[in-house]
Amino acid sequence: PTSRRFLLTASCADPANGLGEGQRQIQKMALDFAAKELAPNMQEWDEKEIFPVETMRKAAQLGFGAVYCDEKFGGTGLSRLDASVIFEALATGCCSTTAYISIHNVCAWMVDHFGNDELRSQWVPRLASMDTFSSYCLTEQGAGSDAASLSTTARKDGSHYIINGSKAFISGGGESDLYVVMCRTGQAGPAGVSCILVEKGTPGLSFAKKEKKLGWNSHPARIVNFDDCRVPVTNLVGEEGQGFSIAMKGLNSGRIYVASSSMGAAYAALEQARDYMKIRKQFGKSLENFQYLQFRLAEMATQLVASRLIVRNAAVALDSQDPNAVALCSMAKLFATEECFKICNSAMQIFGGYGYLKDYPVQQYMRDCRVHCILEGTNEIMRMLVSRDLLTE
Ligand code: FAD
Ligand code: 2MC
Structure with missing residues (x-):
């Protein structure tokens, strides 16, 4: 099923629409x-x-x-x-x-x-x-959505920082060579956080077992431990205390990209569901003749195009330093990851029982993009960021 691709080019769902x-x-x-x-x-x-x-x-x-x-x-x-x-x-x-x-x-x-x-x-x-x-290290076992409460510390000792603590769910953990670590060099809250680079092989840096996941299986996630891990002070990115802001600014783009990855999964799933509707016959005719499924396909394409518009709008806002960019990125991540997950789920439904088999990729697109509603800030945190923007004078 993956060999016949891009048949939806030149259709209303073509990702090239609107691009230069x-x-x-x-x-x-x-x-x-x-x-x-x-x-x-x-x-x-x-x-x-x-x-x-x-x-x-x-x-x-x-x-x-x-x-x-x-x-x-x-x-x-x-x-x-x-x-x-x-x-x-x-x-x-x-x-x-x-x-x-x-x-x-x-x-x-x-x-x-x-x-x-x-x-x-x-x-x-x-x-x-x-x-x-490289891997992005913000989350800890005790600090997920409330990232500013992180407790991994970096204490200055002459020309080095000594890092202690651990980071959870680190994508690429154990495989990556460079860890971009948010840790506490100062007071409680966001203002006490700094961003420090830690290279693989640094004494005191270690990795826990690979997590077993529903999707995202082509890269590992591990707990990353820091036990008196000494790194030169020159590994500080930006200034001390700037780390939380750096982490959040990184995530604004990250949220657009995770949403974009959901769109790619949804586009592929839509295309494959459409192809399947042309070949699968029940009740003496191919599935493409059932109006319920035609309408479902139309809804999937509409959800996808709407996702693209909101995501590309947020990307432009970020590129042009629009003052509303944070809320627009949050809105885009919230909308696109949820709609695209629904598209993948609908595609699986159109495949009937075959959709549930690992022989067909639709279930994998669905599994892989499910987590996009959870990570890079859960979609509840996205709702919080959008509503804060609306309610703040
Ligand atoms: P919690 O914060 O404990 O949330 C639990 C539930 O409560 C969620 O539904 C949440 O939305 C809700 N909730 C929390 N606070 C509120 C609130 N104020 N109002 C309403 N609801 C709320 N992190 C990294 O730093 N780097 C990575 O590379 C990385 N990769 C990941 C890969 C995978 C596969 C996964 C699953 C996670 C990854 N993460 C990574 C961590 C991810 O960012 C966190 O899981 C996520 O931010 C949520 O934190 P938590 O799991 O601690 O959930
Ligand atoms: N962009 C720029 N600045 C931001 C920002 C954003 N998206 N979000 C917050 N800030 C700033 C904010 O303006 C404030 O700055 P200042 O002190 O100058 O006013 C500072 O950061 C602290 O923010 P808040 O006062 O809003 O702090 P609060 O604790 O109430 O909320 C919250 C912070 C919940 C927005 C933040 O902790 C968050 O985004 N949590 C979700 C965590 C997350 O996204 N984790 C993803 C991990 S990575 C991952 O999953 C991967 C797969 C890689």
Whole structure:
């Protein structure tokens, strides 16, 4: 089912609609990569829990390792809107792998945007080529949605920080080479948080067992432990106390990208459901003749196009530093992740019993994008951010 792709191009659901010529070319490159390098492997990566290092490095050769970092140190220099188009396209081939690539991109941007030139020149080229893989470390067992209550500490000792504590659910944990860690260097609350880089191999850094997950199986999630982990003070990104702001600014884009990954999964699921309706016969005719299913398909396409509009709108708001960008990104993440999960679920329903079998990819798109309603800020936190924006004078 993954070999017949992109039959919905030139339809009302075509992801190229509304894009300029340059963006269409980038999108085509990402769609081709998804069809050739990701889609044929997504099932095996899921089943065997393979972290596809070489494939991701190939993606990096196309500029997808540091999409929206400045070109000065090797970034691709594109916008968040471009990045959203790329991640949606890649996710048609493997939603889980795309999600990891997008987290890596957020980490690269945090270093590139807030780091000094020394840190940038040291890390951005390697992050752009994905010779170095990176993980974003905010969540702790006791601090999930209430991220500002985090308790991992970094105590200054001469020219080093000594880090103690642990981070939970870290995507790429154990595989990544560079950990972008939010830890407490000062007072309680957001103002006491700093952002510090920790390299794999640093004494005191260790990883717990790989978590067993419903989806997102092409990369591991682990608890990451810091036990008197000494890193040079020069690994501080930005200023002391700026870490929470850096983390949140990283997440504004991350929320757009996770929503874009949901859109890619939903687009692929929609396309496959549509193809299946043409070949599956019941009651003497193919499913495409049942008006109930025709209408369902129409609703799925409408939910998808609405998701794209709200996500691309938020990406533009972020690119143009619109004062409402935080709420618009939250709104986009909330809407698109929920609607796209419903699209994948509907696609599975259209496949009937076959949709529930792992022989068909629809169930995987559904499993992979379910978690997008939970992570990068739960959708309840997204509702909180939108309502705060509305209610604050
Ligand atoms: P909790 O915060 O305990 O929330 C439990 C429930 O209560 C949720 O439904 C929540 O929405 C709700 N809730 C909480 N507060 C409120 C409120 N004020 N009002 C209404 N409802 C509320 N984190 C990282 O830092 N890096 C990663 O790479 C990473 N990868 C992840 C990968 C996976 C597969 C998963 C599952 C998680 C990952 N996370 C990562 C963590 C993720 O961001 C958190 O799970 C998420 O932020 C929620 O935190 P929690 O799980 O502690 O839930
Ligand atoms: N963009 C920019 N700044 C932000 C921001 C955002 N999205 N969200 C909060 N801030 C600022 C905020 O403006 C405030 O700044 P100032 O002190 O200058 O006024 C500061 O951060 C503290 O914010 P609040 O006063 O709103 O703090 P509060 O504790 O009430 O709320 C909350 C913070 C809930 C918004 C934040 O903790 C949050 O986003 N929680 C969800 C955690 C999350 O998203 N985790 C994802 C982990 S990564 C992941 O899952 C992956 C898969 C990688």
